[in-house]
Amino acid sequence: MIDEWSGLAGMLANLIEKYASELDIENLSDITGDNHAEDDRNKAEELSKK
Numbered sequence: 001m002i003d004e005w006s007g008l009a010g011m012l013a014n015l016i017e018k019y020a021s022e023l024d025i026e027n028l029s030d031i032t033g034d035n036h037a038e039d040d041r042n043k044a045e046e047l048s049k050k
Helices: 002-023 033-049
Strands: none
């Protein structure tokens, strides 16, 4: 099974390497559970105002 997936893994690695600078992966915003909890609180507040 290793041989079946090695081609796909190699292609993905090459694509990531090729487009990493354009995607600016290192400067993506940090997505953590805390951010989601804050979003849930904001949605709850908006719903209670309606």
